[in-house]
Amino acid sequence: MRIVYLMAVVPVAALIAWTFAEYLSPSTMLALLTGAAFCK
Amino acid sequence: MTEMDEAWRRRWLLVTAGGLVMGAALGVRNVQGLFLLPITLDRGWSRETFGLALALQNLLWGVAQPLTGMISDRFGSARVIFAGALLYALGLAMMALSATPGIYTFGVGVVLGVALSGTAFGAVYGALSRLFAADRRSWALSVAGMFGGLGQFCVVPLTQGMIGRFGWVTAILVLACVMLASAPLAAWLRDRPLERIGAVDPHDTLRRAIREAFAHRGFWLLNLGFLSCGFQLAFIGAHLPAYLLDKGMSAREASLALALIALANTAGTFLCGYAGGFLRRKYLLSGIYFARAGVMALFLALPLSPLSLYVFAFAMGFMWLGTVPLTSGIVAQMFGVRFISTLFGFVFLGHQIGSFFGVWLGGVVFDATHSYDLLWQGSIALGVIAGLMHLPIDDERTVRRAMIAGQPL
Numbered sequence: 001m002r003i004v005y006l007m008a009v010v011p012v013a014a015l016i017a018w019t020f021a022e023y024l025s026p027s028t029m030l031a032l033l034t035g036a037a038f039c040k
Numbered sequence: 041m042t043e044m045d046e047a048w049r050r051r052w053l054l055v056t057a058g059g060l061v062m063g064a065a066l067g068v069r070n071v072q073g074l075f076l077l078p079i080t081l082d083r084g085w086s087r088e089t090f091g092l093a094l095a096l097q098n099l100l101w102g103v104a105q106p107l108t109g110m111i112s113d114r115f116g117s118a119r120v121i122f123a124g125a126l127l128y129a130l131g132l133a134m135m136a137l138s139a140t141p142g143i144y145t146f147g148v149g150v151v152l153g154v155a156l157s158g159t160a161f162g163a164v165y166g167a168l169s170r171l172f173a174a175d176r177r178s179w180a181l182s183v184a185g186m187f188g189g190l191g192q193f194c195v196v197p198l199t200q201g202m203i204g205r206f207g208w209v210t211a212i213l214v215l216a217c218v219m220l221a222s223a224p225l226a227a228w229l230r231d232r233p234l235e236r237i238g239a240v241d242p243h244d245t246l247r248r249a250i251r252e253a254f255a256h257r258g259f260w261l262l263n264l265g266f267l268s269c270g271f272q273l274a275f276i277g278a279h280l281p282a283y284l285l286d287k288g289m290s291a292r293e294a295s296l297a298l299a300l301i302a303l304a305n306t307a308g309t310f311l312c313g314y315a316g317g318f319l320r321r322k323y324l325l326s327g328i329y330f331a332r333a334g335v336m337a338l339f340l341a342l343p344l345s346p347l348s349l350y351v352f353a354f355a356m357g358f359m360w361l362g363t364v365p366l367t368s369g370i371v372a373q374m375f376g377v378r379f380i381s382t383l384f385g386f387v388f389l390g391h392q393i394g395s396f397f398g399v400w401l402g403g404v405v406f407d408a409t410h411s412y413d414l415l416w417q418g419s420i421a422l423g424v425i426a427g428l429m430h431l432p433i434d435d436e437r438t439v440r441r442a443m444i445a446g447q448p449l
Contacts, residue, residue, distance in 0.1 A: 032074070
């Protein structure tokens, strides 16, 4: 059972870490800050 | 596999299916702002055209929610979610391929607005509320909400990467394919409209349910509280980056704040929704609104620094959409699940009206005073008022008995 949880948790944690880092890439920053007002 | 294991496997399948549809729908909606520069530059359209389409989408989402809710309650959520996902893909295709502002506005504003009402909170939470027994409903809504939050968080960089690598048209078409692929998941969300299996009082009509809800003070208080929620989130989501840049924070710090809000929302939606299973939802909602007001007041009172910003972003993100499963849960608790999609749809309309005013007044007040101070103060006041308004909700008096037929999970 633990292996099943690990198989689910590890990729999700990796995805979150990658996503978080990508938020700070210049192109994402620019797009977020120019377009944020329009997507809420 | 024991019977118990099999039941849990089925429960997980249902919440995963609902969560994935909602995650895709909310995630794709959340990235539409990323297309501002590519679309306006490439097509030569104004930002007003772009903004009008998205404003219309938000409004249509709210207006359509009670109507798609009525269809869900009458014909079952699965059909609505399936059609909603197809409509979502069509709207995205129109967004990518339209050559004129008129078609673009229709596709993004009208088609996607209606599609959201069939694929996001109202539709999925309505289905899960009917499919799960009352004692597991909070768990189901919280897990699906967590998927929704994760979708909103993760789709941003993925989409930005696609725009950079393949161009904005391809990126939107890929998102359309994602929505198409999510449509079959609706098959797992086949709830059973009770009149079809003859398990209800024929006099118990939708009209009567709506009349009873609107005659109930608690329903109005929930509506007003949710309107405050929409106002706060829309104001902060739309105007926080500009506020931070005006105050001298860097683009990196502002982006990090947005990422923290999105990430904390994933955990917060799950925990707030889950807590609704063993704590009184009205007190949880009241606590969230008071806490939001307190966090905003502290954020304004303390000197602005990266640390104060990140703490603010995390705290607000944690309480961002946790109100949604709790509000949906309280509607089901008070009014039963037979017409849950319709009744939650009316409450959600209040949320979208609040969102509209949050974004619009933010711009109007800033233009008039060159400051967001009044809006921050208004948001804090609304938080306190919403917190107070939830306290007298008579949630223990079940207005409509939860007439469950079949065997809810």
